[in-house]
Amino acid sequence: EAGVAQSPRYKIIEKRQSVAFWCNPISGHATLYWYQQILGQGPKLLIQFQNNGVVDDSQLPKDRFSAERLKGVDSTLKIQPAKLEDSAVYLCASSLDQGWGYGYTFGSGTRLTVV
């Protein structure tokens, strides 16, 4: 089966600019996650969707980050305006349904550098 697709793979922007990331999950996977992984740390959940509804966005900095999952398939994550501390790898993952953590598939991520 095709994996989780993410684009772009790399992005360099200046602070205060905006940026968007795209994710296409595995076909049929109802749950989609966006994680932020800062260098030297483990991934941290930003937002979780179940179909096109938000399950958890408690750690999403809503003043600058937004995400949507129209039609319950692919998703975009946007940062506007970006700050230096947003430099990180943004990982998208999907799973068939909510459960015990098994069945997660991660995409290859987008490495964002804010200068």
Added chain:
Amino acid sequence: EDKVVQSPLSLVVHEGDTVTLNCSYEVTNFRSLLWYKQEKKAPTFLFMLTSSGIEKKSGRLSSILDKKELFSILNITATQTGDSAVYLCAVPSYNTDKLIFGTGTRLQVFP
């Protein structure tokens, strides 16, 4: 608050050595603990552990869970340079499926 702590943060060994990576956790209503290997960007799944004392094994890698003491270990025997990676431990949170990750252990294996 759910928490996962890994140690050591970094490990440098020579090929052929055996390593043990540690993961301790605090989570409401424990369901499972997962180990991932992260070489470039995408974490890849290694093991899911749900029961105490039952070892999961895949080739040179093995893992075991102690639910009483709230920790897990990942063992890698006869290490190879291809084992060089960050090893992440994670637990799903109580009321959603989000994974709480530790900071990871960076393993470097030199020839």
